[in-house]
Structure formats: C-alpha cells, structure tokens
Amino acid sequence: MRSWSILSVSLLLSSGVANAQESTRVVAAQAAKKNLVQGSFGLGSPIGALGVSYTYVPIPQLEVEIGGGVGRSGYQCSIVPKLSLGSTSDRLVLGVGPSISADTWNEPKRTYVGYWLSGEIGYQHTTPAGVSVLVAAGIGYGLSGTMRVQCSADCASNDQGWDADIAGRVVPQVRMAVGRWF
Numbered sequence: 313m314r315s316w317s318i319l320s321v322s323l324l325l326s327s328g329v330a331n332a333q334e335s336t337r338v339v340a341a342q343a344a345k346k347n348l349v350q351g352s353f354g355l356g357s358p359i360g361a362l363g364v365s366y367t368y369v370p371i372p373q374l375e376v377e378i379g380g381g382v383g384r385s386g387y388q389c390s391i392v393p394k395l396s397l398g399s400t401s402d403r404l405v406l407g408v409g410p411s412i413s414a415d416t417w418n419e420p421k422r423t424y425v426g427y428w429l430s431g432e433i434g435y436q437h438t439t440p441a442g443v444s445v446l447v448a449a450g451i452g453y454g455l456s457g458t459m460r461v462q463c464s465a466d467c468a469s470n471d472q473g474w475d476a477d478i479a480g481r482v483v484p485q486v487r488m489a490v491g492r493w494f
Contacts, residue, residue, distance in 0.1 A: 345493040346370070348444055354487025356452055357383065358390035358411035358430040365489065373397065377407065385459045386415030390430060405434045405448065415460055426457035426478045432485065442493040449486045454478030 348367040352359050359365055363381020370376070375396050380389035392409030408431040415424040434448025454477075461476040 345442060348375075348491050348493050350444065350446065350489040350491025352379070352381070352446075352487050352489035354485060356483045356485035357381075357487040358388060358392070358409075358428060358452060358485070359487065360388040363388070365491075367394075367491075369396070375405070375407075377409075383413070385413040385426060386417060386424065388413045392430065392432075396436075401438050401440075403436045403438075405432075405436050405446065407432050407434075407450075410455075411452070413457075413459065418460055424457070424459045424475070426459050427455040428478070428483075429453045429455055430485065432487075438493060444489075444491045444493060446487075446489040446491075448489075449484070452483040452485050454481035454483070 346369045348369075350365050350367070352363050352365060353361060354363075355361065357363065359379035360381025360383035362383070363379050365377050365379030367375050367377045373396055375394040377392045377394060378390070379392075380387070382388065388411060390409060390411030392407040392411075394405050394407035397404045397406075408429070411428045411430050413424075413426040413428065418424075430450060430452045432448045432450030434446050436444060436446045438444045456479050457477075458475045459478055
C-alpha cells in the first residue's frame with residue numbers, strides 16, 4: 313500500500329513539474345514576439361471608427377503603434393508610443409501621440425484637415441496562442457485645423473454642415489481591438 317502512495321505522489325509531482333515547464337516555455341515564446349497586427353473599432357479613436365494598426369515592441373515596457381482607418385472625420389492615422397506594464401498575458405497600456413484626420417467626403421469639394429494629440433489608457437489581454445484583445449479609452453485634444461460638423465439644429469437652411477475649428481477641443485475616445493502577435 314505504501315508503494316502505491318509513493319508512486320502516486322511521484323506521478324503527481326512529475327506531472328506538476330512538466331506543466332510548469334510547459335507553461336514557462338509558452339510564456340517565454342510569447343514574450344519573444346515583438347509584432348502585433350490588430351483590427352479595431354471605436355468612437356473618437358485616432359485610428360478611426362474602423363481601423364488597422366501595427367505595433368512593434370523594442371523592449372518589453374515600450375510599444376510603438378502605427379495605425380490608420382476611417383471615421384466620422386474622414387481618413388485618420390496616428391503614431392502612438394505606449395508604456396506597457398504587467399505580465400505577458402495581462403497588461404496596462406498607456407499611450408500619448410499625434411494623429412491626423414482628413415475629411416474629403418463632402419460637397420462642395422473641400423478637404424478638412426485636423427491635427428490632434430491623443431492619449432489613452434487600456435487593458436490588453438493576450439492568450440497563450442498569441443491572440444490579443446485591447447479595450448481602451450482616452451481623449452483627443454485638437455491642436456489645429458478644421459473639421460466639418462453636421463447640422464444638429466435648424467437644419468433646413470444648412471444641409472452641408474459647417475467648419476469647426478478644432479484647436480482646444482477635447483473629444484472622448486474609446487476603442488476595442490483584436491489582433492495577433494507574431
């Protein structure tokens with residue numbers, strides 16, 4: 313009977329050690345991945361309502377995200393350095409960087425260009441398979457430029473919208489992104 317107990321404990325311990333070693337290999341492999349491609353959707357996002365981004369991680373605590381997409385204010389693109397804190401699977405992400413919006417979809421033909429400074433705070437979860445989900449919120453601060461604002465009151469006399477100076481405007485933003493590390 314005693315030999316069965318010793319055998320059972322031995323098997324249990326060796327199984328636990330093997331699982332810990334495998335888990336360590338998965339975490340090390342995930343930490344070695346430095347590139348992320350994601351699709352995102354959001355409101356007020358510097359990447360647009362619908363966008364794509366590429367993130368490079370030169371060191372574990374620093375990410376650099378470059379992205380673009382389309383949104384209410386037209387085509388949008390941004391470059392945002394981010395501080396990334398936490399484990400390989402769960403991270404707090406803080407980012408601040410410039411973005412540009414260009415609206416060319418209007419009549420009479422005119423291009424509205426806006427320059428923004430965007431900041432966000434987010435939570436990023438990565439599975440052992442390398443699938444990443446990001447949920448983030450923040451603000452966009454208008455530096456200069458204009459955007460077309462849709463009529464929201466007394467619209468009978470103005471169906472084209474009007475110019476709005478964005479300097480000093482603060483716009484809330486929220487986005488969700490899903491991607492894959494490689």
